[in-house]
Amino acid sequence: MKPGSTSAACAALLRRDLTLIWRRRGDALNPILFALIVVALFPLALGPEPENLRRIAAGVVFVALLLSGLLALDTLFRGDYEDGSLEQLVLSPHPLALLLACKIAVHWLTTALPLLIVAPLLAEMLNLPHAVFPVLLAALALATPLLSLIGAVCVALTVGMRRSGMLLALLVLPLYVPVLIFGAGACNAAQAGFPFLAPLLWLGAGLVLALVLAPLACAAALKISLS
Amino acid sequence: MSDFLAMGGYGAYLWPSYAVFVIVLAIDAIAPRIRRRRVLAEIRGKSKRRATREATP
Amino acid sequence: MNALTLWFHKIGSPPTFYRIAGAWAPWLFAIALALGAVALYGGLFVAPRDYQQGDAYRIIFVHVPCAWMGLFAYIFLAVNAFIALVWRIKLSEILAMASAPVGAAFTFITLVSGSLWGKPMWGTYWTWDARLTSELVLLFLYLGVIGLHHAIEDRRQAARAASFLALIGIVNVPIVHFSVNWWNTLHQGSTVRLMGESHITGSMVWPLLVMALATHVWFFASVLARTRVGLLELEGGKDWAREVALADAPRDTVAAHV
Numbered sequence: 001m002k003p004g005s006t007s008a009a010c011a012a013l014l015r016r017d018l019t020l021i022w023r024r025r026g027d028a029l030n031p032i033l034f035a036l037i038v039v040a041l042f043p044l045a046l047g048p049e050p051e052n053l054r055r056i057a058a059g060v061v062f063v064a065l066l067l068s069g070l071l072a073l074d075t076l077f078r079g080d081y082e083d084g085s086l087e088q089l090v091l092s093p094h095p096l097a098l099l100l101a102c103k104i105a106v107h108w109l110t111t112a113l114p115l116l117i118v119a120p121l122l123a124e125m126l127n128l129p130h131a132v133f134p135v136l137l138a139a140l141a142l143a144t145p146l147l148s149l150i151g152a153v154c155v156a157l158t159v160g161m162r163r164s165g166m167l168l169a170l171l172v173l174p175l176y177v178p179v180l181i182f183g184a185g186a187c188n189a190a191q192a193g194f195p196f197l198a199p200l201l202w203l204g205a206g207l208v209l210a211l212v213l214a215p216l217a218c219a220a221a222l223k224i225s226l227s
Numbered sequence: 228m229s230d231f232l233a234m235g236g237y238g239a240y241l242w243p244s245y246a247v248f249v250i251v252l253a254i255d256a257i258a259p260r261i262r263r264r265r266v267l268a269e270i271r272g273k274s275k276r277r278a279t280r281e282a283t284p
Numbered sequence: 285m286n287a288l289t290l291w292f293h294k295i296g297s298p299p300t301f302y303r304i305a306g307a308w309a310p311w312l313f314a315i316a317l318a319l320g321a322v323a324l325y326g327g328l329f330v331a332p333r334d335y336q337q338g339d340a341y342r343i344i345f346v347h348v349p350c351a352w353m354g355l356f357a358y359i360f361l362a363v364n365a366f367i368a369l370v371w372r373i374k375l376s377e378i379l380a381m382a383s384a385p386v387g388a389a390f391t392f393i394t395l396v397s398g399s400l401w402g403k404p405m406w407g408t409y410w411t412w413d414a415r416l417t418s419e420l421v422l423l424f425l426y427l428g429v430i431g432l433h434h435a436i437e438d439r440r441q442a443a444r445a446a447s448f449l450a451l452i453g454i455v456n457v458p459i460v461h462f463s464v465n466w467w468n469t470l471h472q473g474s475t476v477r478l479m480g481e482s483h484i485t486g487s488m489v490w491p492l493l494v495m496a497l498a499t500h501v502w503f504f505a506s507v508l509a510r511t512r513v514g515l516l517e518l519e520g521g522k523d524w525a526r527e528v529a530l531a532d533a534p535r536d537t538v539a540a541h542v
Binding site: 231234235236237238240241243244245247248251252254255256258259260262263266267268269270271273274 | 313324328333338339340342343346347350385386389392393396397400401403404502506509510512513516517520521525526528529530532533
């Protein structure tokens, strides 16, 4: 790999981000704990009858992962913004969209992937029928990167704001709604015995589109926020 | 008159709808006026402070 | 440069637009109020009772024009947002941000009036079908644009960031419009068509169209009024803004004599 080439830059960025996260690997537990707590609250609030929980299980797991992801989004750019490396990244001669795609990929790996691993446990806590598990995992595997990509664009717009938590949720919510509808919809359809492939394909199409467009939009948004 | 207000039994839904329409648009018309007054006062304040600053040796 | 380009540049100049908007806005408000009064008279007194819905259908004269305006406002916002991001024209930034609260107001009225219409007709104040859900999403998009615009201190950067957000959300507009065709919804399909036969009788449709015109005129009046304030905010340090502020000062204060 030629030093100074774009691939070297991406490799360096990936290595840097992974190292930084490894140094604070305890933080990876936070989204998992949050999701566990959210899911645990539902049987406490609704009563433990398995039938009640079974009906809402897929939706609740989806919402819990969505909210955990939302909380974790802030860490995407905050560290780099505070020490100035984000500006250096924006100024670099390499395509910003590609560099941001690398950052988002690492962020997904370290925040969403652990949640995906925990998802079967969460679903079990709510008595989701085992037959639906594969559909749930497929839907989450397609939805979580999509949520990370869309979320990254919105975080880029609010980077550097001190108390951007609520604003970020407001910005991101309208864009998350279709993902939630298709993802949870696929699981609910599978649970009711109806065909579930169509919503999954929609999620896939959205993901492919986002993989190409979101890093570009994120780059443009960052340039606006840091100007 | 009371027939008109009752609107065939649907008055309780119809009149609040029309009321929301009028009230929200009234707020929409008035809010910029209030902001305008505030902005103009701010500009006057800034201008006064700048004049004072420039007048003081 | 030719006359058209010259006119275009003149219009974009803040003091010129401020003056023109100030001249037009009161008239547009007056026309909107007059048209609205005519439409309300037509809707409440002239239009006959519906054989199926009784008098409840009269909510249509408020609900549908506001729904149309909620979408129109967003398109107006998106077009100006695009111009603002690509060509960095100050006036477009301000026009875009001015249309957001007006669009949000119309969307809010649509949701509330629709909910009040739904209760007697469908038996429920709300349902999560495609039309209602996407309209609610539209309101959230407006609130997000307004919120982001308020959150950033530098006014031009704030307008650009909010414009960017608005453009990302534009995909929701066709979803709202076509939701009744693409999905099985509780909300009825379109009755008034631009091209082809409308499914509504004449005496009921004219108040609707007059109210639609009234709300359009109101929209432009409100946007012009808000743009004037936006221009003052942005150009606070400039001479023309200061002159306006001093001319506006209450007569008997010190501020008037600065």
